[in-house]
Amino acid sequence: MGMQEVMEGNQQRVEVNILLLGAHNVGKSALTVRFLTRRFIGEYGDIESVYSRVETIDGQEICINIWDSQFTQVGEKSCCISDKQLQWADGMILVYDICNRSSFDVALQQLQQIRRSRKPSSVPVVIVANKRDLQRHRNVSSEEGRLLALSQRCGFFEVSAAETYHGVLLVFHRLVDLVRERRALRKTSASVRSIVRSVSAVFGKKRAE
Ligand SMILES: Nc1nc2c(ncn2[C@@H]2O[C@H](COP(=O)(O)OP(=O)(O)O)[C@@H](O)[C@H]2O)c(=O)[nH]1
Numbered sequence: 001m002g003m004q005e006v007m008e009g010n011q012q013r014v015e016v017n018i019l020l021l022g023a024h025n026v027g028k029s030a031l032t033v034r035f036l037t038r039r040f041i042g043e044y045g046d047i048e049s050v051y052s053r054v055e056t057i058d059g060q061e062i063c064i065n066i067w068d069s070q071f072t073q074v075g076e077k078s079c080c081i082s083d084k085q086l087q088w089a090d091g092m093i094l095v096y097d098i099c100n101r102s103s104f105d106v107a108l109q110q111l112q113q114i115r116r117s118r119k120p121s122s123v124p125v126v127i128v129a130n131k132r133d134l135q136r137h138r139n140v141s142s143e144e145g146r147l148l149a150l151s152q153r154c155g156f157f158e159v160s161a162a163e164t165y166h167g168v169l170l171v172f173h174r175l176v177d178l179v180r181e182r183r184a185l186r187k188t189s190a191s192v193r194s195i196v197r198s199v200s201a202v203f204g205k206k207r208a209e
């Protein structure tokens with residue numbers, strides 16, 4: 001990596017693309033709107049959209065793009081994350097509803113699809129168990145969610161988009177942190193590779209002399 005590249009890398013504004021996944025009605029839009037506006041409206045319709053917001057985290061400006069996806073059931077194959085979505089996302093928030101067992105199954109299927117897809121095999125995923133305010137109707141225990149997250153090396157949060165802003169904020173910030181950590185790791189290994197290359201180039205020359 002040349003000096004030019006390094007300098008450009010430091011100056012460019014950081015973008016993080018976050019894809020929200022999960023079954024229909026689990027609260028993907030509610031979480032998105034909560035994060036963006038701090039509000040809970042109640043009904044969100046079935047709008048699929050990408051939103052952007054600039055945040056300053058650790059003194060660095062980060063543009064967070066959020067793709068609030070729409071769950072579409074395609075025949076028997078109940079989960080279909082498009083290639084476009086898989087390519088676009090730097091990080092994913094996988095939502096299920098603690099009152100709805102089948103939404104947990106969908107989350108599991110989508111996670112398997114994410115892990116099977118080639119490129120983002122290491123894409124950070126945070127699993128979100130939403131609607132924790134509806135304890136009386138709970139169908140999926142916290143332990144099940146936590147175990148799934150643990151076994152798949154995902155983050156895990158139980159939240160209520162309806163009740164609190166703070167928990168939702170934590171989810172998004174955690175994912176942004178994971179994405180940045182992942183990038184830093186990649187950068188480090190890239191510069192180690194380039195050091196190795198220049199060292200071997202020097203030794204190569206010496207030998208040639
Ligand atoms: N009680 C409760 N309802 C919620 C919560 N989050 C979303 N909802 C409701 O669940 C329904 C589906 O939410 P929505 O965000 O449209 O789900 P999406 O299809 O995944 O985007 C709406 O009626 C929301 O008001 C929550 O944390 N608690």
Ligand SMILES: [Mg+2]
Pocket residue numbers: 028029030044045046047068069070
């Ligand atoms: Mg929605």
